[in-house]
Amino acid sequence: MSIYHLDHLQYLETESIHIMREVAAEFERPTILFSGGKDSICLLRLAEKAFRPSEIPMPFLNVDTGHHFPELNEFRDVRAAELGGRLIVRKVEDAIASGIAVPNPGEVSRNRLQIPTLLAAIEEFRFDCAIGGARRDEEKARAKERFFSFRDSFGQWDPKNQRPEIWNLYNGRVNSGEHMRVFPLSNWTEMDVWEYIRRENLAVPTIYFSHKRLCVRRQGQWLPVTSLVPPKPSEEVRELVVRVRTIGDIISTGMIESPANTVDDILIEIAAARVTERGSRADDKASEAAMEDRKKQGYF
Amino acid sequence: MSSSSPLTVDLLRFNTCGSVDDGKSTLIGRLLYDSKSLMEDQLEALERSADLTGGGQINLANLTDGLRAEREQGITIDVAYRYFATPRRKFIIADTPGHVQYTRNMVTGASTANLSIVLVDARLGVIEQSRRHTCIASLLRIPHLVVAVNKMDLVGWSEERFHEIRANFEGFLPRLDIKDVKFIPMSALNGDNVVDPSSHTPWYAGPTLLGHLEGVHIGSDWNLDGFRFPVQWVNRPNRPQDTQWHDFRGISGQIAGGIIRVGQTVMILPSGLKTTVQEIWTMDGPLEQAFCPQSITLRLAHDVDVSRGDTVIGLSSMPGVSSELRARVCWMNTRPLQAGRKYFLKHTTQTVQAVVTSIENRLNISDFEAEIGPRELTVNDLGEIRLRTSRPLVFDAYSVNRLTGSFILIEPGSNQTVGAGMLFPPTEAIKPEYTDFAI
Structure with missing residues (x-):
């Protein structure tokens, strides 16, 4: 093989860096959505690669549902500080208090309420672009989304009216009040993300690795025991050796039983996996079009 | 060191195109299914939807048709991207719709591809859509083409029919610019010659589709000549x-x-x-x-x-520097392209204003002849235009460099991407004023 050859990960990396720089150059007020999860950890590394030795020229934004794993928020704050970035956190709780987000009677999940909270934050800071870590291999509505995904002034995605995206020429033009969601990891798979974490030697929150935890059996999954939705007497509770494969809210993220202690272990586990990453996310199982419906309303 | 991933694997990007009901989504579903790239929860979801809409039969197309309207209407609206890997290669698939009004998506999916698969329904043979897609693949200079002659089961696995379709294609291929073309008889629905060789085609000695995708020599698609x-x-x-x-x-x-x-x-x-x-x-x-x-x-x-x-x-090779340009465009908007119209033109990293000074011709897909001096180009038309830009572009012919030879046109106001352009070679070499002036 010629020395002028990029392997798979190097190719994905240069594609993503190019996109990061296009955003910095074409938008006035971009932001990077950073949760502390594995995909957004890669995003921040790509931002470093795109902009160093300068500072990363955009703040980080996170919507805190109030149901996050504590380990995740801790990691988020530490990583943002390490990178010298400005981290903006907007809380669903505050959005509920101010009437921006209105829960349905008895609605415990904060999943839907993230949407108005995020859109309010975008409006508050007049962000014209939000970079997110979504990948096309995650879900079939996402499989249809462009790198540069246009949102109208209501924050909505119109899947039938997407701009053609040709070569590496991204059309970032928006009118005032509209914004763009940009997904530099579109072409990355779960495997690529972990291979990149290994290659770049990136730290990730501890919950990705095997640990002991009290879990409760619900809808065919082991969910963490929390005070938010305490186990009922009829429910089975067990202490298990588990880890998370994908991180959502603590009340809906299925834990998988796993002895994987290192990134290498995780890579072996994924290679042998027989279910997809989002198979452990109850929020996606609501219906065949669950993700599409949320995206149309302005979800990540 | 774990054995979970080899250090270097290369990447093949391909797209599938054909017209409605040629079975593109089924073919991709079959590739994923037979190469064991599907996971249990995806199969479960498929089985659930089979009971609802498929009369109990698993519908592999439901894997890629991700939007509700698509599943309801049984068509593919937008480019869907899929990822899978074999020990030999990683693959990115762009499933591009065949519906005539969605040709722009074919351009989207194909513009970054190393290889294009054109599906042909063995019963129908070569139709206008097959010609259009082959023509677009050729204009975009995709190096490799696979003609997947699908639904062979419905023509009784007739070798004669296969050769008839092949001859039909070969009749117009010389007028296009594709060097490597492979014909494969298959049934995506039943899995013949997709991943596993078929027992129905003893007369076919070539590779299966996956075998070909794993083995085709992609070399370097990137230009390593002029910096x-x-x-x-x-x-x-x-x-x-x-x-x-x-x-x-x-x-x-x-x-x-x-x-x-x-x-x-x-x-x-x-x-x-x-x-x-x-x-x-x-x-x-x-x-x-x-x-x-x-x-x-x-x-x-x-x-x-x-x-x-x-x-x-x-300094080894000089690009063109000019604000007067000639290009071939694929028009992608329902508002037609007419001479005198103004757009934003994005080329490499700059966006300039551009006016279309003339429309030279429109390509007739059925005979590949150019119609001279059309009044306008309408949606899905291909044709040659002349443009003038507010700042000069530094460019190469698209045939020399895809990245410095391409541009998009953006409609002011709506901000829609309305055209994809491929530049012709510069008419004269540059003579920069300061060529001999080193600082």
């Missing part, structure tokens, strides 16, 4: 207190062609100023040389005026 570096972003750390960085001035971008080495003389266009490369900076340390399509930051020996939209070039 081209469109400036994306000027990298100036704003750290006045920090002595290490306070003089740092870099220009960041992705190499769009060629190779660059430290100490090499380069020219900045359109100004024509010459300087040398002092350092190739990356976060992982400096490089001695870099090549297309790496993303890097260049430090130049002189503090010359460089900004986004400029292009740094090597």
Whole structure:
């Protein structure tokens, strides 16, 4: 093989860096959505690669549902500080208090309420672009989304009216009040993300690795025991050796039983996996079009 | 070291195209299913939807038809991307719709492909859509083409029918510019010759589709001849207190062609100023040389005026620099293209204003003849136009370099991407004013 050859990960990396720089150059007020999860950890590394030795020229934004794993928020704050970035956190709780987000009677999940909270934050800071870590291999509505995904002034995605995206020429033009969601990891798979974490030697929150935890059996999954939705007497509770494969809210993220202690272990586990990453996310199982419906309303 | 992933695997990007009901989505479903790239929860979801809409039969197309309207209408609306890997290669599939009004999506899916699969329904043979898609693949200069003659089970696995379709294709291929074409008889629905060889085609000695995808030689799709570096972003750390960085001035971008080495003389266009490369900076340390399509930051020996939209070039081959351009376009909007219309034109890293000065011709897909001087180009039309831009472009012929030879047209107001353009070779070599003026 010629020395002028990029392997798979190097190719994905240069594609993503190019996109990061296009955003910095074409938008006035971009932001990077950073949760502390594995995909957004890669995003921040790509931002470093795109902009160093300068500072990363955009703040980080996170919507805190109030149901996050504590380990995740801790990691988020530490990583943002390490990178010298400005981290903006907007809380669903505050959005509920101010009437921006209105829960349905008895609605415990904060999943839907993230949407108005995020859109309010975008409006508050007049962000014209939000970079997110979504990948096309995650879900079939996402499989249809462009790198540069246009949102109208209501924050909505119109899947039938997407701009053609040709070569590496991204059309970032928006009118005032509209914004763009940009997904530099579109072409990355779960495997690529972990291979990149290994290659770049990136730290990730501890919950990705095997640990002991009290879990409760619900809808065919082991969910963490929390005070938010305490186990009922009829429910089975067990202490298990588990880890998370994908991180959502603590009340809906299925834990998988796993002895994987290192990134290498995780890579072996994924290679042998027989279910997809989002198979452990109850929020996606609501219906065949669950993700599409949320995206149309302005979800990540 | 774990054995979970080999150190280097290469990547093949391909797209599938055909018309409605040729079975593209079924073919992709079959590739994923038979190569064991589908997971249990995806199969479960398939089985659930089979009970609802498929009369109990698993519908492989439901794997890729991700939007509700698509599943309801049984058509594919938008480009869907799929990812799978075999021990030999990683693959990115763009499933591009065949519905006639969605040809723009075919251009989207095919523009980054190494290989294109055109599906043909063995019962129908070559139809206008097959010609259109083959023609687009040729115009986009996709190096490899596979003609998947599908639904062979419905023509009784007739060798004669297969050769008839092949002959039909070969009748117009010489008028196009595709070097490598492979014909494969198959049934995506039943899985014949997709991943596993079929027992129905003893007369076919070639590889299965997956065998071909794993083995086809893709070499380097990137241009490594003339150095081209469109400036994306000027990298100036704003750290006045920090002595290490306070003089740092870099220009960041992705190499769009060629190779660059430290100490090499380069020219900045359109100004024509010459300087040398002092350092190739990356976060992982400096490089001695870099090549297309790496993303890097260049430090130049002189503090010359460089900004986004400029292009740094090597001196071995000169690009065109002009604001009068000739190009072939694929029109993608329902509002037609007419002479005199103004658009934004995005080319490499700059967006300029452009006016269409004339429409030279419109390509007739059925006979590949050019209709001279049409009044307009309507949606899905291909044709040649002339343009004038508000600033000169630094460009190469699309046939020489896909990245410096392509542009998109954006409609002011709606901001829709309405056209994809491929530039013709420059009519004269550049004569920058300062060619002999080194700073």
